Amino acid sequence: MMKRVIVLLAVCAMLIVGSAGAQSGEPIKIGAIFDLSGATGDVGTPYADGVIAYVTALNESGGINGRPIELISADYAYSVETAEQLYAQFVAEGVVVFMGWGTGDTLALVSRIAEDEIPFISASYSASLNDPNGTAPYNFLIATTYGDQLEIMMMHMLDQWEADGNSASDMRIAIFHNDSPFGTDPIEQGETFASGAGVGGVLAIPMPRGATDFTAELQQADDFGVTHIIVQNVSSPAALLAQNVFDFFGGTGMVHFGCLNWCADELFVNRAGAAAEGALGAIPFTPTTVEVEGQEGPREFLEARGQTLEEASLHFSQGWAAMDVMAEAIRRTLDAGLDLTGPNIRATLETFEDYETGGLLAPVSFSAEDHRGNRALKIYQVENGVWVESSDLIDLRAME
Amino acid sequence: MATQSGIYHETYGSDMQLRPTTMQRVRLALVAALLVVIPFVVDSSTQRLVNTVVIASIGAIGLNVLVGFTGQISLGQGAFLAIGAYACGLLQVYFAVPWPIALLAAAFISALLGGLIGLPSLRLKGLYLAVATLAAQQIVEWVIINWDPIDGEINGRATDALRIPGNALFGNADLRLNNNDTLFYVVAAAILVVVAMATTNLFRTHIGRAFVAIRDQDIAAEVMGVNLYRYKVLAFMVSSFIVGIAGGLLALQSTAISFERFTLSVSIEYLAMIIIGGLGTVSGSIYGAAFIVVLPELLRSVGRALAGTDPASLSEFNRVLPFVQEGVFGVVIVVTLIIEPEGIQRIWRTIKDYFRLWPFSY
Numbered sequence: 001m002m003k004r005v006i007v008l009l010a011v012c013a014m015l016i017v018g019s020a021g022a023q024s025g026e027p028i029k030i031g032a033i034f035d036l037s038g039a040t041g042d043v044g045t046p047y048a049d050g051v052i053a054y055v056t057a058l059n060e061s062g063g064i065n066g067r068p069i070e071l072i073s074a075d076y077a078y079s080v081e082t083a084e085q086l087y088a089q090f091v092a093e094g095v096v097v098f099m100g101w102g103t104g105d106t107l108a109l110v111s112r113i114a115e116d117e118i119p120f121i122s123a124s125y126s127a128s129l130n131d132p133n134g135t136a137p138y139n140f141l142i143a144t145t146y147g148d149q150l151e152i153m154m155m156h157m158l159d160q161w162e163a164d165g166n167s168a169s170d171m172r173i174a175i176f177h178n179d180s181p182f183g184t185d186p187i188e189q190g191e192t193f194a195s196g197a198g199v200g201g202v203l204a205i206p207m208p209r210g211a212t213d214f215t216a217e218l219q220q221a222d223d224f225g226v227t228h229i230i231v232q233n234v235s236s237p238a239a240l241l242a243q244n245v246f247d248f249f250g251g252t253g254m255v256h257f258g259c260l261n262w263c264a265d266e267l268f269v270n271r272a273g274a275a276a277e278g279a280l281g282a283i284p285f286t287p288t289t290v291e292v293e294g295q296e297g298p299r300e301f302l303e304a305r306g307q308t309l310e311e312a313s314l315h316f317s318q319g320w321a322a323m324d325v326m327a328e329a330i331r332r333t334l335d336a337g338l339d340l341t342g343p344n345i346r347a348t349l350e351t352f353e354d355y356e357t358g359g360l361l362a363p364v365s366f367s368a369e370d371h372r373g374n375r376a377l378k379i380y381q382v383e384n385g386v387w388v389e390s391s392d393l394i395d396l397r398a399m400e
Numbered sequence: 401m402a403t404q405s406g407i408y409h410e411t412y413g414s415d416m417q418l419r420p421t422t423m424q425r426v427r428l429a430l431v432a433a434l435l436v437v438i439p440f441v442v443d444s445s446t447q448r449l450v451n452t453v454v455i456a457s458i459g460a461i462g463l464n465v466l467v468g469f470t471g472q473i474s475l476g477q478g479a480f481l482a483i484g485a486y487a488c489g490l491l492q493v494y495f496a497v498p499w500p501i502a503l504l505a506a507a508f509i510s511a512l513l514g515g516l517i518g519l520p521s522l523r524l525k526g527l528y529l530a531v532a533t534l535a536a537q538q539i540v541e542w543v544i545i546n547w548d549p550i551d552g553e554i555n556g557r558a559t560d561a562l563r564i565p566g567n568a569l570f571g572n573a574d575l576r577l578n579n580n581d582t583l584f585y586v587v588a589a590a591i592l593v594v595v596a597m598a599t600t601n602l603f604r605t606h607i608g609r610a611f612v613a614i615r616d617q618d619i620a621a622e623v624m625g626v627n628l629y630r631y632k633v634l635a636f637m638v639s640s641f642i643v644g645i646a647g648g649l650l651a652l653q654s655t656a657i658s659f660e661r662f663t664l665s666v667s668i669e670y671l672a673m674i675i676i677g678g679l680g681t682v683s684g685s686i687y688g689a690a691f692i693v694v695l696p697e698l699l700r701s702v703g704r705a706l707a708g709t710d711p712a713s714l715s716e717f718n719r720v721l722p723f724v725q726e727g728v729f730g731v732v733i734v735v736t737l738i739i740e741p742e743g744i745q746r747i748w749r750t751i752k753d754y755f756r757l758w759p760f761s762y
């Protein structure tokens with residue numbers, strides 16, 4: 001009996017030593033909340049996969065400076081309360097940085113994030129989160145804010161409209177939006193831009209959650225005399241809206257249709273089918289149908305597992321890019337010989353100048369005064385069921 | 401007050417005691433000791449979970465006053481919570497009212513609006529009243545989403561989420577609630593104790609007995625002289641007052657609130673709390689709230705322990721967990737109700753009876 005116990009202990013000891021040898025150094029704990037089963041689960045799942053894949057790939061290549069990443073994550077089902085609970089739990093477990101998700105929950109956490117000094121990159125690009133010297137000193141937005149996305153989309157649509165011989169005053173834009181802090185976020189900036197540009201009118205129309213038909217909302221838009229529809233929602237409801245638009249106005253091209261970040265993706269095209277043809281997308285992240293160098297990493301990772309980036313969707317690369325920016329900040333902090341503390345990582349992020357993700361998104365720069373990674377994106381358009389480039393990089397920061 | 405056989409009272413004072421037996425007092429002392437000890441023994445995330453249980457308990461007691469004690473079914477719990485939360489938040493945002501005053505004012509505002517929502521209750525009963533309160537839920541949700549003045553501003557931009565300021569009391573940053581879970585617990589637990597005692601005592605007064613009479617047989621109650629209209633609206637007001645406090649606490653606990661916290665699913669969750677805990681009992685409300693809040697966390701913790709920290713297996717686990725959670729949740733609720741339709745409170749009473757009567761079966 002004693003012999004068996006000794007052998008068992010020896011085996012356990014060998015296993016512990018063996019596993020310790022695989023990756024040296026103390027793990028770096030990173031917290032994350034994902035929406036896999038909630039209202040935004042359709043796009044939240046590939047985003048989560050992208051974040052997790054980046055961490056897995058990083059660990060397989062030896063981690064950051066020999067230290068593995070320990071990703072502590074959970075599905076919060078788009079519930080603000082659960083997000084707050086999980087955030088508190090993960091911070092108590094010692095995470096140094098945090099990858100978040102939605103607008104409502106990130107806004108609800110802002111003050112805690114500041115108190116806990118946890119650098120936080122969420123998938124919300126609400127400009128409300130850009131307040132480095134005020135309420136949100138630890139929040140960073142890696143991509144174009146929703147307001148900037150809407151402004152660039154309107155700018156592009158207006159150029160096309162005028163190029164076709166129309167006047168701005170005849171342009172009437174309906175913004176169909178998710179009825180939440182996420183959905184309403186860009187409206188004010190869009191209205192300001194439109195009134196400055198002499199656009200005939202802007203009408204914000206909420207999209208009820210769980211709706212199976214938007215004909216009533218489209219009737220409202222038709223009464224308004226809509227010429228352009230821009231959607232700020234996730235892919236599934238946006239695809240349904242596109243189909244309703246197709247039916248209501250009798251085919252594509254009768255009104256100009258555009259999607260912002262979270263609905264301009266492969267899922268939208270697949271679900272909307274023919275109704276997606278000609279739709280524009282204000283997409284800060286390069287679609288999988290457009291080759292860029294930065295897609296090599298996620299593509300190799302997926303192909304090694306028998307999957308493709310096209311199936312995984314651009315939100316996979318989006319999660320990958322978000323995690324890449326945070327991992328780079330950790331790497332630079334360690335390289336500078338600094339301790340991995342929130343303030344140090346935040347200071348490192350604020351030194352980012354045109355950080356390249358291989359074209360996954362426009363170069364990322366942060367400063368102590370501005371936590372918006374960039375204000376630039378390309379407009380894409382659906383042609384024969386794939387997203388193709390419709391414009392060069394439109395950079396609002398460069399236009400200022 | 402019903403007590404066990406063998407207990408005799410010789411004075412009115414002892415007859416009116418809430419806890420007449422020694423065992424009851426020992427248990428009460430243990431609960432009090434537990435309440436005091438919690439902040440010293442739990443970590444910060446558990447503390448936050450406890451705080452959520454405390455808020456949910458207050459809200460569930462409020463709902464139980466209406467549904468369990470007065471028999472008026474409500475699907476408008478989310479609306480009442482929202483009214484409390486927004487009243488408390490807006491008073492702080494626009495008038496810089498100190499949080500204790502804002503919380504109290506929120507309770508009164510909720511009571512007032514709750515009374516208004518309760519007006520149709522004289523003509524409507526059962527399912528019809530449930531649908532009327534559902535309408536209230538939808539209206540309040542619509543107002544939150546569409547009425548700009550209550551949205552507030554963040555960085556000078558309008559936003560759908562109402563940002564709650566630092567909640568400092570008399571300029572003292574240490575007396576902030578939204579990032580001080582221990583202080584929040586002290587405040588919320590004290591309120592829970594007061595609410596639980598007040599509600600328990602309410603049902604020893606003529607008002608509470610009128611509520612129960614309406615629940616059991618409203619026509620008989622009317623024949624006995626109970627003014628149905630007055631007491632039904634009063635039940636709505638009392639319930640909304642308590643739920644308003646829970647809503648206000650929700651606002652104080654967080655730094656931003658939006659309609660996403662007060663949807664219909666919240667109303668249904670609260671109904672589940674009081675059904676599982678035990679309709680018509682104060683302690684049942686607390687058991688039910690604890691059960692509904694803690695079970696998903698427990699499932700998640702167990703799942704995480706099983707999945708380990710490897711990102712790939714964590715990814716698989718994350719994908720499966722929501723479905724497992726929903727399934728287990730449903731199964732546990734169904735099993736609980738099959739074993740004891742009167743809820744956890746009744747199970748607890750049966751256990752107590754078993755030990756009290758042991759070794760005899762009755």
